Amino acid sequence: MSNAYQATLEWARAQDAADPLRAFRDEFLIPPHDGRASHYFCGNSLGLQPRAVREALTAELDDWGALAVEGHFKGRQPWLDYHEYVRDDLAELVGALPSEVVAMNTLGVNLHLMMVSFYRPTPDRHAILIEAGAFPTDRYAVESQIRFHGFSPTLSLIELEPDEPNGTLSMGAIERALAEHGERIALVLLPGVQYRTGQAFDLKAITGLAHRQGCTVGFDLAHAVGNLPLRLHDSGADFAVWCSYKYLNSGPGAVAGAFVHDRHARTEHLPRFAGWWGHDKQSRFRMGPEFVPTPGADGWQISNPPILSLAPLRVSLQIFHRAGMARLREKSLRLTGYLEWLVQTQLADVLESVTPRETERRGSQLSLRVLGGRERGRALFEYLMEHGVVGDWREPDVIRISPAPLYNRFEDCVGFAEAVRAWAHRPA
Structure with a gap:
């Protein structure tokens, strides 16, 4: 599959348009950043809120208000x-x-x-x-x-x-x-x-x-x-x-x-x-x-x-x-494989993955070591966060990026790569 990857936004959007699971993204609240959706890769730390959660919680609160103790037996x-x-x-x-x-x-x-x-x-x-x-x-x-x-x-x-x-x-x-x-x-x-x-x-x-x-x-x-x-x-x-x-x-x-x-x-x-x-x-x-x-x-x-x-x-x-774990795993392999390919082919002067390359030895998460040490790594991490690319940091030098197949897209992976390149080539 890696031979068919392309690093362009157009290619990524075409993959997203053809994704049979694409509609599930609409069931989640994506945190905004500067008037657009952020590139959220932190589901390994805190997953996004499903839109239906508010209604589900409200239903229980309403039953509590209307039924009190009888909600144990007569609630919806x-x-x-x-x-x-x-x-x-x-x-x-x-x-x-x-x-x-x-x-x-x-x-x-x-x-x-x-x-x-x-x-x-x-x-x-x-x-x-x-x-x-x-x-x-x-x-x-x-x-x-x-x-x-x-x-x-x-x-x-x-x-x-x-x-x-x-x-x-x-x-x-x-x-x-x-x-x-x-x-x-x-x-x-x-x-x-x-x-x-x-x-x-x-x-x-x-x-x-x-x-x-x-x-x-x-x-x-x-x-x-x-x-x-x-x-x-x-x-x-x-x-x-x-x-x-x-x-x-x-x-x-x-x-x-x-x-x-x-x-x-x-x-x-x-x-x-x-x-x-x-x-x-x-x-x-x-x-x-x-x-x-x-x-x-x-x-x-x-x-x-x-x-x-x-x-x-x-x-x-x-x-x-409804999504099915088998279908989610299939998409996860493609998403994380694409992210890994972008790191290897576009960002090799900045990042290296410490996560096993064998797909059976990893999930969605890539742990990316920032070349050049901890201070450089923290600087990159903070830049990404400031620009709406949300991952997380683990000492001493790892940024964890986890494309979750329920709501992440190929376009998010391109957004990550573009942000890393922009940081690496920013004026001194």
Whole structure:
């Protein structure tokens, strides 16, 4: 496909006109800049607002005003079962059984709840394997869990150093670490997509390697959900967690999600932090003293569903259902491939990508290192922001640019390239 790419605005607009998913862009509010739409590439940090969210929130506010407590039973979308309204679309999106997923809490809270159940260290098997440079949510949670159980991170935290030139990890490195340390690893916790490099991981292959060593396996899918097709059930992973304010476009601080594999649905010996809403639905309102967990992921709920946070997620998941993850991935490959081609052919004196070139090892995000060091990189980043090209900065020298196929266009990629060239050739 790269042989057919052209760096002109005319070519990009022709691709956009022929895009079968082009109408979905109109379902989002694009931030304006100087009288035109900005080139927004920051869906990996905060997705754009679907236009239908305002109506969905207003409906819940109206029901609250008109019905008060009766909204739990008589609302247009009765609140009592509200988390169930997103279940099927969420399961479809992440490749899971409906009973394996639940929308609840925030990512960090869900990670701790999952580790309560799935990090069960013993004197002989107490280590947790993560990638070096993991996102702070994971790093802090893992270290605190190790200390909580009476172990020392110095001995029980294994950080897997990158073995590839741009700071990425090969499957060989993961395999070697498991072969060397597997007997003392209780939990393998890796990302679906590494936030700094944009590298995507093979969840099924990692799970297979870890399970053969007797390790439990969990994934942080913050940068993978809504970005890549996921087959969580088939991966065999024990659990996964994610947020929904990035590619899932559900708003700042939106309700997060969790996956618990079906084989754990009725495992009675798994400890957990129990809460009322995790109690078996059929007997929940008997208010009995004994906790009886709902089978499946619902059994890890602590509290009743946050209606005003779930409403935007319900809207977004309906959009994903209509678009289809397979079609979104197909467009994403073309968009990110085009952006990469522009970097290589038009901007090679300014930028280099540290994200793997193999399409199966990345999602929509390209992590672009600015040649010339941090100060030059910050100057370029600030110039882009001032000129309506929105990405984000990650220390020490990376600008992350993520064309989201629901609302980004080929024209946006050209706009990015033109802005970088304008900065590079500005008068001294």
